[in-house]
Amino acid sequence: xxxxEVTAARPGLPLAGLGRRAGWWVVRYGPAALVLAAFVLLWNxxxxxxPGEGRLLPTPAQVVTALGDDWNIIQPALLVTLGSAGxxxxxxxxxAAAFAVLAVAVPPLRRPIARQLTIVFCLPLAAIAPLxxxxxxxxxxxxxxxxxxxxxPIYISLAQGLTARHEEWEDLRAVTGGGRGRYFxxxxxxxxxxxxxxxxxxxxPTAVLGxxxxxxxxxxxxIGVLMxxxxxxxxxxxxxxxGIVITLVCALSFxxxxxxxxxxxxxxELTR
Amino acid sequence: xxxxTTTGAAGTTTxxxxxRSRAGATGTARSQSDRPLRLLATELLAGIGPLLVxxxxxxxxxxxxxxxxxxxxxxxxxxxxxxxxxVGELAAALLxxxxxLLAGYLIAVLVALTLASVVTASAAMARAIMPLAVxxxxxxxxxxxxxxxxxxxxxxxxxxxxxVMITFFSCxxxxxxxxxxxxxxxxxxxxxxGGSGWRRLVSVRLPSSVPGLISASKLALPASLSGVILTExxxxxxxxxxxxxxxxxxxxxxxxxxxxxxVVLLSVLAYSLLGFLEVWLGDRYVVRxxxx
Numbered sequence: 001x002x003x004x005e006v007t008a009a010r011p012g013l014p015l016a017g018l019g020r021r022a023g024w025w026v027v028r029y030g031p032a033a034l035v036l037a038a039f040v041l042l043w044n045x046x047x048x049x050x051p052g053e054g055r056l057l058p059t060p061a062q063v064v065t066a067l068g069d070d071w072n073i074i075q076p077a078l079l080v081t082l083g084s085a086g087x088x089x090x091x092x093x094x095x096a097a098a099f100a101v102l103a104v105a106v107p108p109l110r111r112p113i114a115r116q117l118t119i120v121f122c123l124p125l126a127a128i129a130p131l132x133x134x135x136x137x138x139x140x141x142x143x144x145x146x147x148x149x150x151x152x153p154i155y156i157s158l159a160q161g162l163t164a165r166h167e168e169w170e171d172l173r174a175v176t177g178g179g180r181g182r183y184f185x186x187x188x189x190x191x192x193x194x195x196x197x198x199x200x201x202x203x204x205p206t207a208v209l210g211x212x213x214x215x216x217x218x219x220x221x222x223i224g225v226l227m228x229x230x231x232x233x234x235x236x237x238x239x240x241x242x243g244i245v246i247t248l249v250c251a252l253s254f255x256x257x258x259x260x261x262x263x264x265x266x267x268x269e270l271t272r
Numbered sequence: 273x274x275x276x277t278t279t280g281a282a283g284t285t286t287x288x289x290x291x292r293s294r295a296g297a298t299g300t301a302r303s304q305s306d307r308p309l310r311l312l313a314t315e316l317l318a319g320i321g322p323l324l325v326x327x328x329x330x331x332x333x334x335x336x337x338x339x340x341x342x343x344x345x346x347x348x349x350x351x352x353x354x355x356x357x358x359v360g361e362l363a364a365a366l367l368x369x370x371x372x373l374l375a376g377y378l379i380a381v382l383v384a385l386t387l388a389s390v391v392t393a394s395a396a397m398a399r400a401i402m403p404l405a406v407x408x409x410x411x412x413x414x415x416x417x418x419x420x421x422x423x424x425x426x427x428x429x430x431x432x433x434x435x436v437m438i439t440f441f442s443c444x445x446x447x448x449x450x451x452x453x454x455x456x457x458x459x460x461x462x463x464x465x466g467g468s469g470w471r472r473l474v475s476v477r478l479p480s481s482v483p484g485l486i487s488a489s490k491l492a493l494p495a496s497l498s499g500v501i502l503t504e505x506x507x508x509x510x511x512x513x514x515x516x517x518x519x520x521x522x523x524x525x526x527x528x529x530x531x532x533x534x535v536v537l538l539s540v541l542a543y544s545l546l547g548f549l550e551v552w553l554g555d556r557y558v559v560r561x562x563x564x
Contacts, residue, residue, distance in 0.1 A: 028399065029399075029403075030399075031397075031399040032402075032403035034400065035401065035403075036403075036404060036407075057422070112322075115322045116322045116326075118319075118322065119319070119323055119540060121494060122493075122536070122539045122543050123494065123536055123539070124497040124498045124501055124536070124539055125494075126498040126499070126501035126505065126513060127497075127498070127512065127513070127516060127531075127532050127535045127536065128532060130516055130517055131528075205412060208412070208415075209414050209415060212414070212415045213414050213415075213498070213502065216417075216502065216505075217505070223415075224415075227415070228506065231418040231506070234422070236419075236422055239418055239419050239422060240419060243416040243419050246412055246415045246416070247411045247416075250410055250412055254410065
C-alpha cells in the first residue's frame, strides 16, 4: 500500500538526482516528523501551564532526567519483571504448544480446544489477579498472569500454522510412504515458522503486560510495584520514565521479531 | 473462489449457497445471515459450553483441596450471584463497570471512525497521522494506567479514558484497512460516476469498515474490561474491581468468587454477542472480490 503511494509521489516532484531523493524523504516522513514535533511541543507547553506544578504532568526534559537519575532503581526492577514475564511466557508457550500438537494429532478436537482457550482469553485479567495472590506464593501470580495472557494468541497462531494443508507434500508422502511423525517434523513444523513469528510478536509484549498488571496487585519488586509507588508519592517524572521504559521494551521485542523474520526469507509476508 | 464469485454475482437466488459455503470455511454454523436467531444461539452456546467445562474443573479442584481456606466452589458462587445478601451491591458494581466500558467503546469507535475517514481521504494526512498512531499503539495502556490516573484524576473519566485508549488503536487500524481494502475499485468507480467525497465515505468506505470494526472490538474486549477493572481497583473505588477487592480484604470469599464468576460470565456473553455480530454483519457488509 505505502509502496504504491511512494512510487506515485516520486515522478510528481520537480527535483532531480540527489535532490529528488531528499524530496522523497521530505514527502514521505515530513508530515510524521511535523506531527511528532508538534506533539512534543504541545506536551512541553501544557506541562508548563497545567495545574499541579509538574507533579501530575512533567515536561519531557524532566522525564528524560528522571530516566537517567533513577536508572539504578529502574534497571533491577526491569530485570525482575522481565524474569517473571520470561518464565510465564515459557509456561504459556509450553501449554499452547501441547494443545497445538493435540489439535494436529486429533483433528476433531481442534474446535473444542479453540473454544476452550477462547474462554481463557475472555477472562478479565484484572478480575482474576486477586485470586492468584490468594492461591500462589509470591512470584507465582506474576508468572501465572503472564502465562495465562499468552496461551490463547500462541495457540491460535501455532494451530493455524501446523494444521495448514500442503497438498504437494501430502502427495509426496503418500508416494514415498513417510510416517506421520516424520511428516510433522519435516513439513508441518518448518512450514509454520511464519505463524511462530506472528505468535512471538504478539506474545512477547503481552507477557510483559501480564506480569506488570499482576505487580499492581502486590509484590516486592518489579516495574509495576515501582509504578504504583510513584503514583502514591506523586513522583510523576519517574512514572512517565517507567512508562517509556516499558514502551521501549515492547518496541524492542517487535524489532527483534522483525529482525528474525528478515533473517528467514520465506517468512517475508510477515514484514510486508 | 472464482466460482463462488460468479454465482454470487449471478443473482440473489444463489447467494444463500455462497454465504453458506463461506461460513463453512470460517466454521461457525450451517445457515448464517438468513437465520440470525439461530446463529446467535450457536454463538452463545459456543461461549457457555466451555465456561461449564471451566466450572467443572473448578469444582474438581475445590473437591481435591478441602484444606484450602480461600477456595469456594462454583455452586456457592452461583448461589451467591442468584440470591446472596450482597447481591444488590454486586449488581450496582457491575452496572457501573459496564457503563464505563460502553461509554469508552462508543467514544473510541467515534474517534476512530472520524480519524480513519480523514486518513483514507488524504494521503498527506495519512502520512502525518499513521506513524503517530502506530507509535501510540505500541504504548502498553495497562502499564501506563497510573500515569493516566495522574493526568485525569480519580473519577469515572479515568476508567473511560483507559478503555478508550485500549480500544481505539485496534479499531482505528481495522477501520483504515477495511476502508482501504474493499473500497479501492468501487471507490474509484464512484469517483468516476461523480460521487462527492462525503457520499463516497458514507456509501462505500463506511460499510466496508464494519466487519473489521466488529472483530477489533471483540478482540479488544477482555483487555478493555481488564483496564476498567484495574482503574477501579487502584483509583476510582467503584465498580466490580473494588467489589472483588473489598470482598477479599474483608474475608468474604464467597462474595469474591461470586463477583469473579459473574464478571467472567458477562465477559464471555459480551464476547459471544460480538462474535455473532461479526459473522452476521460480516456476511452482509463484506465485499466479494473477483480475484485475490
